[in-house]
Amino acid sequence: MTPTPGTPPTGTRRPGRRLSAAAVAALLLAAVPAGAAVSADASAPKSATGPQGQKLTVSAATGLDPAGQKIRVTGEGYGPTAGIYVALCKDNGANRVPSPCLGGADMSGGSKNSQWIVPPGDPYEGELALPFGPGGTFDVEIEIKAKGDGLDCADVPCSVVTRADHRSSGDRSQDVRIPVTFAGQEPGEGGEGVDVPAGTVSYKPAADFTSAGKPLDLLLHPDSKKLYVGADNLPDTADVDERGLYVLNPADGKAESWISDAPGSTGALRASAAARISGPLPGDGVVYNYPLRGVGSAKAGDAAASGVWLAGSTITDIAPGTAAGTVLVAQGTKLSEIATATGTATRSLTLPGGNQFAADHERGAVWFSDFAAGKLHRVDLDSFAVTGSFDLPGADGMTGFTETDPASGAVWVGVNRSVLVFDATGKLVKTLVGKDLARDAAFDAESGRAFVVWQDGGDLSDPANDNNGTLTVYGTEDFAPAAKELSLPGNHSQSGAAALAVEPGGATVFVTSPAEG
Missing domain, CATH: 2.60.40.230 (Neocarzinostatin-like)
Structure with missing residues (x-):
């Protein structure tokens, strides 16, 4: 059946015993899977x-x-x-x-x-x-x-x-x-990894949130402190259509709101996935993209999203615009600034290639990644023109991620099993190499740390794969590891890319696992 809009889908509840790293995992609370008695x-x-x-x-x-x-x-x-x-x-x-x-x-x-x-x-x-x-x-x-x-x-x-x-x-x-359990394990015990020396920063899985379908993107609202999750339907729960925007309590994962409907091409409401979250609205709520060309806005308690349907190609990325009520939108190689109330493009630019970007409003730049051609383009937000192009070593067409560090303006680009770090001028200053596929990065200004999620390829016939992803933490000034890396069992890329959100101070990290819901 299809749940009533505004109500979390039936049949979803948070497990009681601590799982390892599934769905939207808050690395804070220890919890035991409630199955049958x-x-x-x-x-x-x-x-x-x-x-x-x-x-x-x-x-x-x-x-x-x-x-x-x-x-x-x-x-x-x-x-x-x-x-x-x-x-x-x-x-x-x-x-x-x-x-x-x-x-x-x-x-x-x-x-x-x-x-x-x-x-x-x-x-x-x-x-x-x-x-x-x-x-x-x-x-x-x-x-x-x-x-x-x-x-x-x-x-x-x-x-x-x-x-x-x-x-x-x-x-x-x-x-x-x-x-x-096997010999050497206590009942209900999963692995926590090996002990680390006293004083070493480490993270451990602490809770699984299974109340938001197949998670695609995350935003921890800076004002309301609510966890917004953009989600698609999870095929493993065929009796429930879980598409939409979820609002979770970040402490326990309980879904406080579920906005499943958004205006389609005719303006009529329809069930829609929430593919990418652009940014927060003042006080509460977010602006987000829903397939194929929708730009919507919603907050906790809304029965449906308000939104506009753009002309042209499928939206491939979205970020806050330069003024209130605007967003930056990529539709393949076309970058536009759009009025969210009308969908009208106030200005646009077609780049040589690419479909993904990160905006640095502090320094007036957009960094546009072309993974197929192995290029990173800098767009000036004042002139809306390309002001520089830089090589992406190792890019072979496989899409990774593009994120900017708000504190320094450094650009972090995930390319296969590496993260390329460019400074604000476009100079490559560091290459971080992982054992899995680089999928997303998030930054915490209070601790000065960068968090990167890496996903396994998921194909166990390939010796490079083991079905487990990794969470790594780095200092944003020296790029040195700032915490022991954490294995993310079952987090692989077969069903979509993982996403990250970090609480201010870096004590809690939220990691999505689309394959596990």
Whole structure:
């Protein structure tokens, strides 16, 4: 069903046990995934009840051998028409697909790490899949271990789960989860990384916010302190259309508002994703871009966004304009300043190439990135003309990010697995190299630090990928690491680029994981 505009989608709630790094993760509060009720005796088999009354039982759930052991998994009460997988998976909490899983989503019938169970008479019954018994029952054995196939239960909470098979991947009604731990782990414990010397700054995952669909962009409002999240629909929750602009309480992730509708090309309201957030409105609210050519404004409590629909090409980037009531908009290579009330372009410029930019109003400049040609163009905001062009070493067409440090005017450009830092004149002063793809940067003036999120490529057939992203922190003057890097398990680029927001002072960082919602 489609939720009522202005109301957070049903079926989304914040997990109770601390997860590792999913969705919009506030690196502040420790929290435990609430799944179904689990029996309390640690020495006995564990059971859990699913949303449709399914009962899942495992022969052992604590003190498991990290190197691998066999466990027996039984179930009853599963639906007669839906196929399921049985596997050890990362537990992403309620209403989120359990993933990645040991053995992957096996469709060959050859995996010992997972089992595929189908209704009797299903076309895949036989060598590929086992049939349910009477009453939707099954009794299988799987081999599980602490690490493999992009899953590391030392870093993330893991559960033995059932989930709908690949033919109904958006169906969460078959999700039943039993948390498991391996020898050396306490119940409910995920990895925190190795200890660091006293006095070393470090960050740790502390909460997962799963109340905002598939997050695309973030803004922590400087006045209201609310966390605005631009989101698209998450395919894993097929019964809910989660597109729109969310307003979250940054302390607990609760959705206080959800603005799902914005004016389309005819002016009629329609459900719209919030793709990019331009900047804050005074007091509260934001200006944002919604596909394909919408420029909208909304604040907490609004039933729908107000907005205009631009002529021309798809909007590819947006930022605050030079005066109140204006925004800078890129439509591919065309850069324009637009009146938000009318959509009228007050001035425009077509650049040699590119589709992404960052504005530095303090110094009157726009830095426009052309990743295909490997060029960074400087546009003067007074004359609205290109005043310089600079090389982007290593650019090969893969889009990264472009951000400016408000304090210094330095331009940080993500290019593949590197971040190129240019000073305010366009001189390349530093190249930061990471192990993942550079996806976004945010700056904190109080601490003088820059925060960079890097995403894994997500293709585990490539030896360079491990399914985990990274959060790094640097000083903005010397570019030296200012904190121990933090692994972001499951944060990969297959479903979109990650985004960042930082609380003033840098004590809390918000990181999106679009693939996990």
